[in-house]
Amino acid sequence: MVFDAMNSNTFQDQPLQKYSYKFGSLSHISKDTRDQAVAHNKDVIKIGTELGSESLTVWLADGSNFPGQTNFKNALQRTQDSLIEIYEAMPANWKMFIEYKPYEPNFYHTVIQDWGTSYLLANGCGGNAFTLVDLGHHLPNTNIENIVSTLMYKGKLGGFHFNDSKYGDDDLTVGSIKPYQLFLIFNELVYGMNNNTNHNPNPTWMIDASHNVKDPLEDLMQSLEAIMIAYAQALLVDHKKLVEAQQSNDVVMCQEILQDAFRTDVRSLIKESRRLSGGALDPLGTYRELNIRKQLITQRGRSGRATGL
Numbered sequence: 001m002v003f004d005a006m007n008s009n010t011f012q013d014q015p016l017q018k019y020s021y022k023f024g025s026l027s028h029i030s031k032d033t034r035d036q037a038v039a040h041n042k043d044v045i046k047i048g049t050e051l052g053s054e055s056l057t058v059w060l061a062d063g064s065n066f067p068g069q070t071n072f073k074n075a076l077q078r079t080q081d082s083l084i085e086i087y088e089a090m091p092a093n094w095k096m097f098i099e100y101k102p103y104e105p106n107f108y109h110t111v112i113q114d115w116g117t118s119y120l121l122a123n124g125c126g127g128n129a130f131t132l133v134d135l136g137h138h139l140p141n142t143n144i145e146n147i148v149s150t151l152m153y154k155g156k157l158g159g160f161h162f163n164d165s166k167y168g169d170d171d172l173t174v175g176s177i178k179p180y181q182l183f184l185i186f187n188e189l190v191y192g193m194n195n196n197t198n199h200n201p202n203p204t205w206m207i208d209a210s211h212n213v214k215d216p217l218e219d220l221m222q223s224l225e226a227i228m229i230a231y232a233q234a235l236l237v238d239h240k241k242l243v244e245a246q247q248s249n250d251v252v253m254c255q256e257i258l259q260d261a262f263r264t265d266v267r268s269l270i271k272e273s274r275r276l277s278g279g280a281l282d283p284l285g286t287y288r289e290l291n292i293r294k295q296l297i298t299q300r301g302r303s304g305r306a307t308g309l
C-alpha cells in the first residue's frame with residue numbers, strides 16, 4: 001500500500017498567483033494561465049520528490065456553467081496537452097492519478113466528467129497515468145463497482161478516494177450510508193487483484209472525507225473500520241461457487257453467495273487480527289479512554305508545531 005500521493009490545486013486561486021482560474025486552469029483559453037497551472041503541478045512534483053512521494057493526483061474544477069460558454073473539444077484537447085507536459089516532468093518511478101467528477105463547481109459541463117474521459121486522458125499521457133475513483137464523484141445510482149472492474153480489466157485503476165454520499169459529493173464517513181455498495185466495490189477489487197491479467201498496479205488507497213461535526217481522528221477510525229469490514233467480507237465470497245452459479249445462470253444462487261458474505265459479521269475476526277498485531281481491540285474506545293485527542297492538543301501546544309490533528 002502507498003500513502004504518499006501529492007495533490008496539486010488549480011481549483012482555488014492563491015494570493016500570489018498572477019492569473020485567475022475562474023475560467024479554468026489546464027484547459028484555460030489563455031496559454032499564460034495554462035502555463036501557470038502546469039508550472040504549479042511541476043512545483044508539486046518537485047516538493048513531492050523531496051518528501052519521498054511517488055505520485056501526483058490531478059483534480060480539475062475546469063468546465064463551464066452555460067451552453068456555448070466553452071468549446072468542449074478544444075477544452076479537452078488543451079487539458080490533454082497540459083497533462084502530457086506535467087506527465088513528462090514526473091520522475092520515471094512516479095504515477096499520475098487523474099480524478100474525474102461529473103459536476104460542481106461547474107453546473108453545465110465538466111472537462112473531466114467521468115471515468116471514460118479520465119481513462120482516455122491517462123492513455124494519452126502514457127503507462128504511468130491512471131484513473132482515480134472518488135466514490136462521491138458520480139451521478140446518483142452509478143454502478144461504481146462496474147467502473148472498478150472495467151478499469152482493472154484494462155490495468156488503469158490507479159487509486160481510490162474513499163468516502164460515502166447520499167446525494168452528491170457529500171464526503172461522508174466511509175460506509176456510513178451505503179455499506180453494501182462498499183462491499184460490492186471490494187468484491188470487484190478482490191476479484192481484480194486475483195485475476196490481474198493486465199497488471200493493474202496495487203491501487204493507492206486514500207480517504208477523502210470532510211466532517212465538521214466529528215473529531216476527524218475518530219471519523220478516520222470509523223472509515224478504516226468500514227474499509228476493513230468490507231474488505232474482509234469480500235474475501236469471504238466463494239468465487240468458485242459464484243463462477244459455477246454464473247455459468248448455469250443461477251441468478252438466485254449468485255445473489256445468495258454475495259449476500260451470505262456481506263451478512264457475515266467479521267468484526268471478531270478483525271479484532272483477532274488486531275490482537276495478533278498488538279493493537280488495541282477497540283481503537284475508538286481506547287482513543288477516548290486514553291484521552292488521546294487531549295494529549296495531542298497539549299503536545300502541539302507545547303512544541304508549537306502541528307502534529308497532524
Ligand SMILES: [Mn+2]
Pocket residue numbers: 099134161208
Ligand atoms: Mn477526491
